[in-house]
Structures are given as structure tokens and as C-alpha cells.
Amino acid sequence: xxxxxxxxxxxxxxxxxxxxxxxxxxxxxxxxxxxxxxxxxxxxxxxxxxxxxxxxxxxxxxxxxxxxxxxxxxxxxxxxxxxxxxxxxxxxxxxxxxxxxxxxxxxxxxxxxxxxxxxxxxxxxxxxxxxxxxxxxxxxxxxxxxxxxxxxxxxxxxxxxxxxxxxxxxxxxxxxxxxxxxxxxxxxxxxxxxxxxxxxxxxxx
Amino acid sequence: xxxxxxxxxxxxxxxxxxxxxxxxxxxxxxxxxxxxxxxxxxxxxxxxxxxxxxxxxxxxxxxxxxxxxxxxxxxxxxxxxxxxxxxxxxxxxxxxxxxxxxxxxxxxxxxxxxxxxxxxxxxxxxxxxxxxxxxxxxxxxxxxxxxxxxxxxxxxxxxxxxxxxxxxxxxxxxxxxxxxxxxxxxxxxxxxxxxxxxxxxxxxx
Numbered sequence: 052x053x054x055x056x057x058x059x060x061x062x063x064x065x066x067x068x069x070x071x072x073x074x075x076x077x078x079x080x081x082x083x084x085x086x087x088x089x090x091x092x093x094x095x096x097x098x099x100x101x102x103x104x105x106x107x108x109x110x111x112x113x114x115x116x117x118x119x120x121x122x123x124x125x126x127x128x129x130x131x132x133x134x135x136x137x138x139x140x141x142x143x144x145x146x147x148x149x150x151x152x153x154x155x156x157x158x159x160x161x162x163x164x165x166x167x168x169x170x171x172x173x174x175x176x177x178x179x180x181x182x183x184x185x186x187x188x189x190x191x192x193x194x195x196x197x198x199x200x201x202x203x204x205x206x207x208x209x210x211x212x213x214x215x216x217x218x219x220x221x222x223x224x225x226x227x228x229x230x231x232x233x234x235x236x237x238x239x240x241x242x243x244x245x246x247x248x249x250x251x252x253x254x255x256x
Numbered sequence: 257x258x259x260x261x262x263x264x265x266x267x268x269x270x271x272x273x274x275x276x277x278x279x280x281x282x283x284x285x286x287x288x289x290x291x292x293x294x295x296x297x298x299x300x301x302x303x304x305x306x307x308x309x310x311x312x313x314x315x316x317x318x319x320x321x322x323x324x325x326x327x328x329x330x331x332x333x334x335x336x337x338x339x340x341x342x343x344x345x346x347x348x349x350x351x352x353x354x355x356x357x358x359x360x361x362x363x364x365x366x367x368x369x370x371x372x373x374x375x376x377x378x379x380x381x382x383x384x385x386x387x388x389x390x391x392x393x394x395x396x397x398x399x400x401x402x403x404x405x406x407x408x409x410x411x412x413x414x415x416x417x418x419x420x421x422x423x424x425x426x427x428x429x430x431x432x433x434x435x436x437x438x439x440x441x442x443x444x445x446x447x448x449x450x451x452x453x454x455x456x457x458x459x460x461x
């Protein structure tokens with residue numbers, strides 16, 4: 052649409068737009084990890100991404116939308132939804148990639164900023180809520196496929212199952228400070244599967 | 257030992273000491289909830305407790321020791337270790353009192369300050385770790401009694417079971433922002449028992 056620029060520019064507008072979006076979202080994650088949510092500014096994100104501030108405002112309107120989309124995108128890339136053919140394989144991949152991303156330097160920094168700013172910044176509660184809704188929604192097919200294959204009871208609540216899988220990892224990282232590794236992920240898979248098979252994760256509870 | 261004081265004083269030294277300690281610990285919890293960990297000072301705690309600053313320094317040496325003991329004492333009072341005669345009854349009481357204390361105004365304030373200051377204050381990591389070790393240690397008899405009664409497999413790891421019980425409540429409060437109530441507590445009990453009975457919480461894993 053915005054064709055006022057140089058006609059010599061080699062990339063089409065759509066490609067330019069999606070590259071711009073990717074650069075801005077990546078810059079937002081980097082800024083969040085570096086300075087935290089409260090110190091994040093559109094100016095710094097724009098500078099890091101090499102775009103004009105107005106480009107960001109035009110595309111995201113609000114600062115919080117940008118943060119929410121950046122976080123969702125970052126974790127969606129880092130924790131892809133697997134399809135290994137078995138529920139155990141899928142949950143193991145999910146839990147292990149969750150552990151890997153949350154214990155990476157960027158993951159730890161994002162976790163720290165999200166938790167540390169939450170008490171002072173009410174918008175962060177909304178961002179976290181939307182973020183987890185998005186995360187759970189993306190992973191629901193793992194559970195529905197398992198039910199279809201007869202691996203889990205038909206009354207399994209997918210979101211409750213995904214919460215049960217994720218909770219121990221987050222609990223250790225944010226509260227007890229105990230080590231988090233692949234053994235944590237694998238234990239969580241066993242607990243979650245046992246609970247689902249005993250109908251402790253049913254949606255009719 | 258320290259009998260140099262007035263012999264006319266009506267209360268014995270031990271009673272005086274334990275009343276002083278209780279007042280200081282209660283004042284510490286109130287200050288933590290009111291101003292947070294980073295703004296907490298021994299002066300303010302002393303003022304609130306009606307004691308001299310030097311009394312606090314003499315009894316606790318370090319500020320962090322005071323905070324750790326105050327938090328441990330507060331939650332030990334609020335989440336007593338039950339002995340109902342059945343593992344299901346015990347875990348339900350534990351989980352429900354955990355929910356009640358964490359969702360109270362003081363509990364929410366403590367949670368917020370502990371999480372929000374954690375990124376900036378390395379000592380808080382130690383305090384949290386010690387706090388959870390203390391919490392888990394106190395509740396271990398619930399699990400050992402259940403094993404003795406034949407309600408749980410002998411290979412059950414008590415601390416792993418207690419983590420599994422507590423994780424979903426903390427995950428919702430600190431991360432997803434979803435409601436936390438008695439249903440959350442009861443669901444956590446069912447998940448934990450199913451996992452333990454399927455040997456997913458065994459210590460030999």
C-alpha cells in the first residue's frame with residue numbers, strides 16, 4: 052500500500068511488512084530481556100529493530116499489544132507443538148522444550164522481568180493471562196489427538212492437562228529455586244499421564 | 257541465665273523473650289506485606305513491634321534471617337500439618353489451607369513482594385529456598401503416615417508429592433492468573449494421589 056518509497060526496492064511490500072514485524076518482535080523480546088517491562092520503550096525497540104517509532108505505533112497501537120505478541124511469538128517458536136504419534140512422545144517434547152526455553156539466558160530474563168514487574172504493573176496480569184491462553188490453545192491438539200487414538204480418557208480436559216504438565220516447572224523456577232532439567236520434564240509427563248488416566252483431569256469434575 | 261534484670265518483673269525471662277520474638281516476627285510479616293522486601297528496615301519493624309532496634313539485631317543478627325523466620329512462622333501457623341487419619345483428608349486440608357492463606361490479602365501481598373523483588377535481590381532466592389525446605393520438611397509426616405497405613409506405595413518420595421500438591425496453586429497465582437479456590441485444591445489432591453498410586457512420584461525414579 053505504502054508505495055511512496057523507492058520503486059527500486061527489491062522486496063515486495065508483504066515481504067517487507069513481515070520482515071519488519073519479525074524484526075520489531077525480536078527487538079521487543081531482546082529489550083524485555085535486557086531492561087525489563089517497566090523500562091521498555093517504543094523508542095528503544097525501534098532503534099534496536101532499525102525502524103521508525105511511527106511504524107511501531109501504526110502496527111501495534113499499544114505498547115502492551117506489542118509485548119504480548121512478542122512473548123507469544125517467542126515461546127511459540129521455542130516450544131513448537133509436537134506430533135510424534137504418541138501422547139507420551141508429544142508431552143515429553145513439550146515439557147522438555149519448555150524447560151529448555153525457560154532455563155535459557157533469555158528465558159530466565161523474561162521470567163524474571165515478568166514476575167518482578169507484575170506486582171506494580173496491572174497490565175502485565177492481562178498480558179500473562181492472554182499469553183497462557185494462547186499457549187494452551189496452541190497445544191490442545193496434542194490432547195485431542197491422544198483422545199482420538201484412545202490413549203487418554205474421552206473426558207480429559209485439555210487445558211487442565213497442559214496446566215498440570217507446566218505447573219511443576221514454573222513452580223520450581225519461580226518459587227523453590229530447585230534445579231529444573233530434563234528429569235523435571237519427564238517426571239511431569241509421568242505425573243500428568245497418570246492423573247489423566249485416573250480421570251483426575253476430567254472436564255466434568 | 258541473664259538474671260541481672262529486676263527480680264520484681266512479673267514475667268519470667270523466657271516468656272518475655274518469646275513474646276518479644278512473636279511480636280517482632282508478626283511485625284516483620286506486616287511490614288513485608290505493607291512495603292515489600294526491598295523497603296523493609298529493621299527500624300520500621302522495631303517501631304511496629306514496640307521494641308528497640310538493638311533487640312532485633314541481638315536476636316537475629318541479619319535482616320534476612322529475620323525475614324526467613326517470619327515467613328516460615330507465618331505459613332506454619334496458617335497451614336498447619338493435619339492428621340485426619342486418611343491421606344486424602346490430610347492432603348485436602350493441606351491444599352485448602354494453602355489456598356486460603358495464599359489468597360488472603362496478606363498472602364497475596366507476601367506473594368507479590370517475594371516474586372517482585374526476587375529478580376533484584378539475590379538473598380531472596382536463598383530465603384525462598386529455605387522457606388520451601390522448611391515447609392516440605394514439616395509436612396513430610398503426612399506422607400510417611402500414609403505409607404505406613406498402606407494408602408500410598410512405599411517408594412513414594414514425600415517431597416516430590418508435596419511439590420506436586422503445591423505446584424498448581426502457585427502456578428495459577430503467579431503465572432496464569434486463573435482463579436484459585438477450593439476446587440483448585442481438591443483437583444490438586446486428586447492429581448497428586450493418582451500420580452503417587454501410579455508410582456509416578458517414586459523416589460527411585
